[in-house]
Amino acid sequence: MTAEAIAQSLQARRTGPGRWMARCPAHHDRTPSLSITDRNGTVLVHCFAGCRQAEVIEALRARGLWPERKAEWLPREQYREERKRRDSYREAERWKEALLLALEHARRDAWHEFLECEAASEKEERAEALTRLFELAREHRRIRNLNGTELVMAHAKALQSDAKGVAELLNYAADDDRNAREITAAIVAMLAMAQQAEMARRAS
Numbered sequence: 001m002t003a004e005a006i007a008q009s010l011q012a013r014r015t016g017p018g019r020w021m022a023r024c025p026a027h028h029d030r031t032p033s034l035s036i037t038d039r040n041g042t043v044l045v046h047c048f049a050g051c052r053q054a055e056v057i058e059a060l061r062a063r064g065l066w067p068e069r070k071a072e073w074l075p076r077e078q079y080r081e082e083r084k085r086r087d088s089y090r091e092a093e094r095w096k097e098a099l100l101l102a103l104e105h106a107r108r109d110a111w112h113e114f115l116e117c118e119a120a121s122e123k124e125e126r127a128e129a130l131t132r133l134f135e136l137a138r139e140h141r142r143i144r145n146l147n148g149t150e151l152v153m154a155h156a157k158a159l160q161s162d163a164k165g166v167a168e169l170l171n172y173a174a175d176d177d178r179n180a181r182e183i184t185a186a187i188v189a190m191l192a193m194a195q196q197a198e199m200a201r202r203a204s
């Protein structure tokens with residue numbers, strides 16, 4: 001994989017000959033902080049937000065943008081370690097995706113509840129629904145921002161405290177993937193509508 005191909009896949013911005021800036025795949029990156037450089041055919045990556053290079057490379061690998069390590073050529077013990085490390089990283093990534101989906105669903109429910117309370121002028125319930133919406137958004141942000149090492153640790157902790165819950169969550173996400181996408185789109189549309197209504201209310 002050339003630097004240019006990696007840059008293209010990450011929709012990077014070219015900043016000079018053989019240089020790009022992309023949104024770092026190892027953390028939730030709003031502004032591009034990953035530099036990608038082609039130095040005589042060798043790809044160099046560096047995250048200015050502070051991800052370790054191994055984390056960046058692992059995240060690229062998870063997206064098929066970095067060659068797999070030739071683990072088969074390692075001594076047996078190291079090979080096992082390497083496989084274990086790689087598997088636990090992937091498992092943690094899947095868990096994160098599932099968790100984010102579940103949080104999206106919960107946010108949708110809280111949003112419906114909020115709208116219903118608003119329509120029925122139930123002030124107290126409306127305030128509760130709003131608090132819940134904020135809490136869910138905060139949790140969503142926290143999970144989304146976990147980087148490689150933190151993510152693997154959080155996943156291990158969740159497995160330890162509730163292995164069954166983690167398995168259920170993964171099943172649920174696998175079943176519900178398309179559904180969840182539609183729901184997320186619906187939430188975005190609803191929020192835009194609410195925003196428009198609010199602007200119209202202020203203008204009048």
Ligand SMILES: [Zn+2]
Pocket residue numbers: 024025026027029033047048049050051
């Ligand atoms: Zn980063």
